[in-house]
Amino acid sequence: xxxxxxxxxxxxxLFGLIGQIAWSVENMYFNLFVYESVAPNxxxxxxxxxxSGIVATLTTLVAGTLSDKVGNRxxxxxxxxxxxxxxxAIFGALSPDKVGVMFGMKASEAxxxxxxLVVVGDCVMTVFGSTANDACFNxxxxxxxxxxxxxxxxSVLSVLPLIAMLIVAGGFGILVEGIGYFGLFLGLGVVISAxxxxxxxxxxxxxxxxxxxxxxxxxxxxxxxxxxxxxxxYLVLCISGIYSxxxxxxxxxxxxxxxxxxxxxxxxxxxxxxxxIVIGAVINVIMGPxxxxxDKTKLMYIGAGVLSVGLLGMYFAKGMDKxxxxxxxxxxxxxxxxxxxxxxxxxxxxxxxxxxxxNAGKLQGVRMIFNVLIPMVxxxxxxxxxxxxxxxxxxxxxxxxxxxxxxxxxxxxxxxSICALLTFALIPIxxxxxxxxxxxx
Numbered sequence: 001x002x003x004x005x006x007x008x009x010x011x012x013x014l015f016g017l018i019g020q021i022a023w024s025v026e027n028m029y030f031n032l033f034v035y036e037s038v039a040p041n042x043x044x045x046x047x048x049x050x051x052s053g054i055v056a057t058l059t060t061l062v063a064g065t066l067s068d069k070v071g072n073r074x075x076x077x078x079x080x081x082x083x084x085x086x087x088x089a090i091f092g093a094l095s096p097d098k099v100g101v102m103f104g105m106k107a108s109e110a111x112x113x114x115x116x117l118v119v120v121g122d123c124v125m126t127v128f129g130s131t132a133n134d135a136c137f138n139x140x141x142x143x144x145x146x147x148x149x150x151x152x153x154x155s156v157l158s159v160l161p162l163i164a165m166l167i168v169a170g171g172f173g174i175l176v177e178g179i180g181y182f183g184l185f186l187g188l189g190v191v192i193s194a195x196x197x198x199x200x201x202x203x204x205x206x207x208x209x210x211x212x213x214x215x216x217x218x219x220x221x222x223x224x225x226x227x228x229x230x231x232x233x234y235l236v237l238c239i240s241g242i243y244s245x246x247x248x249x250x251x252x253x254x255x256x257x258x259x260x261x262x263x264x265x266x267x268x269x270x271x272x273x274x275x276x277i278v279i280g281a282v283i284n285v286i287m288g289p290x291x292x293x294x295d296k297t298k299l300m301y302i303g304a305g306v307l308s309v310g311l312l313g314m315y316f317a318k319g320m321d322k323x324x325x326x327x328x329x330x331x332x333x334x335x336x337x338x339x340x341x342x343x344x345x346x347x348x349x350x351x352x353x354x355x356x357x358x359n360a361g362k363l364q365g366v367r368m369i370f371n372v373l374i375p376m377v378x379x380x381x382x383x384x385x386x387x388x389x390x391x392x393x394x395x396x397x398x399x400x401x402x403x404x405x406x407x408x409x410x411x412x413x414x415x416x417s418i419c420a421l422l423t424f425a426l427i428p429i430x431x432x433x434x435x436x437x438x439x440x441x
Contacts, residue, residue: 004153008144011203015077016157018195019133020164022088025188026052026125029168030118032255033181038096038114040394042253042406046384048119049252053376055123056130060372061365063135065218068362071211073140074203080132081196087125089189092182094118132196134368142352143206151296151349152289158345159281162337166277174266221366233354233363235430239423240347241370243304246419247340248379250311253387253408260394260407262318262325272330280337284345296346296353297431303343304423310336311417315410339420350430382419383412 004012031045038044067076093099094117100110145153175184220226227234250257258269313332317325355363390409 004145004149007202012141012157014195015137015199016160017163018192019137020161021167022084022129022192024164024168026122029172030122031252034118035256037181038118039111042384042387044115045252046380048122049380050377051119052122052126053373055126056134057365057368057373059127059130060135060368061218063131064139064365065362067136067139068212069214071209072205073136074205076136077132077140077203078196078199080128081199082193084125084128084132085189085193087128088192089186091121092185094121095181142355143209145352147353150352154349155284155287155345158341158348159284162277162281162341166274217362220362230354230356232430232433235426235433236347236350236354237367237370239426239430240351241374242423243343243347243420244371244375245379246416248375249383249416249419250412252380253383253412257408268326272326272333275330276333276337279334280341283338284341287342296350297427297434300343300346300427303339303346304420307336307339307343308417308420310339311413315413318410382415386411386415
C-alpha cells in the first residue's frame with residue numbers, strides 16, 4: 001500500500017466531516033441547547049458529557065471487536081450513520097414545550113423530565129455514532145493507511161473536528177434563529193443518514209481485512225501480555241489522555257463562556273471561532289506532510305506547548321473593552337486551536353503507527369478509554385468544580401431555574417493550560433522507547 005487513493009480520500013472526507021459535525025452538535029451544541037432552552041444548569045451539562053463518554057467507550061469496545069470478528073467495517077459504518085441520523089432528527093422534539101404537551105404538563109413542570117430525556121437521548125445517539133464512527137470508521141482508516149503517508153492523512157483528519165466546530169458554533173446558531181431547534185436537528189439528521197446511504201456505494205473495506213477473533217476479545221486490549229507487547233501504543237494513549245483531559249476541562253463550556261461571561265453575540269463568537277479555526281487548520285495542513293519526515297514524538301513538545309500558551313492567553317483575555325477583548329481572545333484562540341489540532345494529529349498518527357493492524361478493531365475501545373472515557377469524565381468534572389468554586393452568577397437566570405445558576409469561569413482555561421503541560425512528563429519516555437524499537441527493527 002503506497003498511496004491512499006482518491007476513492008478513500010472521498011470516503012474519509014465524507015464520513016470524517018459529517019461524523020465530526022454530528023459529534024460537535026452532540027458534545028458541544030447540545031450543551032448550549034440544554035443551558036439556553038431547557039435549564040441553565042451546568043451540572044446537567046457536565047453529566048451529559050460524562051455519560052456520553054462512558055456509553056461511547058463501551059459501545060466502541062463491543063462494536064470494534066465485532067467488526068473484527070465479521071471482517072467488515074463498511075456495513076457498520078454505513079448502517080450506523082443511517083440510524084444515527086434518525087436519532088438526531090428525533091432529538092428536536094425534546095423541548096419543555098413539546099414534552100409538556102406529550103405528558104399533559106406545563107412547560108415549567110416538564111423541565112426535569114425533559115432534562116432526563118435529553119440525557120437519555122444523547123446516550124442513544126452515542127451508541128450508533130460510536131459504532132459507526134469511533135469504532136469502525138477509525139479502524140477503517142487504520143486498515144487503509146501505511147506509515148509512509150499516515151501523518152498526511154491524520155493531519156487532514158484532525159482538521160475536520162475544527163471545521164465541524166466552525167460550522168456548528170457559527171452557522172447553527174444562525175440557523176436556530178431562523179428555523180428553530182426542531183428544524184435544525186431534523187435537517188442534520190437527514191444529512192447524516194444520507195451520508196450513510198452514499199457510503200453504501202462508495203466506501204470499500206481494505207483488501208487485507210480478514211475475519212479475526214471472537215466477542216470474548218472485548219477484553220483483548222486489557223490483557224497484560226498485549227500491554228507488554230505494545231508498550232508504545234499504550235504510552236501514547238496515556239499522553240493523548242492527558243491532552244484530552246486538558247481540552248475537556250474547558251471545551252464543553254466554551255461557547256457558553258463566550259456568550260455569558262464575555263458577552264459575545266452569535267456573530268462575534270462565530271467570527272472569532274472561524275478565524276482561529278481557519279488559520280489553525282491551514283498551519284496544520286502544511287505541517288502534516290512535514291511531520292512525516294520528522295520525529296513525531298519530539299514534535300509533541302511543540303504541540304503541547306502551543307496549546308498551553310494559547311489557553312493561558314484565553315485566561316488573561318478578560319476585563320477590557322469589547323474590541324480589545326475580541327482581538328486578544330481571537331489571537332489566543334488561534335494559538336490554542338493550532339496547538340490543539342497539531343497535538344491531536346501527532347497523537348493520532350503515532351497511535352496508528354503502533355496499532356497492530358490485524359487487531360485494529362479490538363483496540364479501538366482501549367483508545368476510547370484514554371481519548372474519550374477518562375477525559376470526558378474527569379475533564380468536565382474539573383471544569384465544573386472550578387465553575388462552582390468561582391460561583392459567577394448568571395444574570396437574569398429566571399424564576400424557573402432549578403438550581404443556583406452559574407456561568408463558566410476563566411480559570412477553566414488556566415487549569416487546561418497546566419494540564420496540557422503534564423504531557424511533558426511522558427513524552428521523553430515514549431521517545432526513548434521509540435528509539436529502542438527503531439534500533440531493534
